[in-house]
Amino acid sequence: MFSPTFATQIVLSLLLAAPPASPSAPAPTASGDDEAMRIAQEVTTTGAKLFAAKDAQGLADTYIDSGRIVLISRDEAAGGLKRDVREGRSAVLEAYKDLFQTPDPISAVNRVEYARLLGPEILEISGTLVLTDSNGMHRFPFTQLRVREGGFWRIAEVQIFLAPES
Numbered sequence: 001m002f003s004p005t006f007a008t009q010i011v012l013s014l015l016l017a018a019p020p021a022s023p024s025a026p027a028p029t030a031s032g033d034d035e036a037m038r039i040a041q042e043v044t045t046t047g048a049k050l051f052a053a054k055d056a057q058g059l060a061d062t063y064i065d066s067g068r069i070v071l072i073s074r075d076e077a078a079g080g081l082k083r084d085v086r087e088g089r090s091a092v093l094e095a096y097k098d099l100f101q102t103p104d105p106i107s108a109v110n111r112v113e114y115a116r117l118l119g120p121e122i123l124e125i126s127g128t129l130v131l132t133d134s135n136g137m138h139r140f141p142f143t144q145l146r147v148r149e150g151g152f153w154r155i156a157e158v159q160i161f162l163a164p165e166s
Helices: 004-014 033-052 056-060 089-099
Strands: 063-075 080-087 107-119 122-133 136-149 152-161
Touching: 033 056, 033 107, 033 122, 056 089, 063 089, 080 089
Parallel strands: 063 152
Antiparallel strands: 063 080, 107 122, 122 136, 136 152
16 A cells, blocks of 8 residues: 555656647637547646656646645544645646656556536546556546646646545
8 A cells, every 4th residue: 555655746746747738739619528528638648658757847847837736635633634735837846856766666547537628728627546556556536727828738736635536
């Protein structure tokens, strides 16, 4: 099983730090959910490739300058939720650099379950991150908010729920 620190690092780095769609990708259209799902699957699949290559800079570049990662877990002592926030591209970059110091192999797949264009420049994605390591398979729900910036779909915010799904 993952230790809380290791799980936090893995989820932080893997999840949805997906790169932007190529600048040649068509702009979203009124077709709605089909187009949103296509974009979401493209960016999350490409992000998994960056992760496998341990490309910290490439992953950080998928965020807007003020983008943030919010790791959400249960706070047993307080009886609620606690949030660990990494805000800004430089903080995201440092988190990936720290994570990629470990030589341990792990595979990750982002399963997009829902995607919706909230406007021509805003994309909402929900899904599950599936991690596989020597201890088996683990699932973590996530949501992303992406904005189209300079022809790319960049992450404005990602929320990762560290209580694994059963």
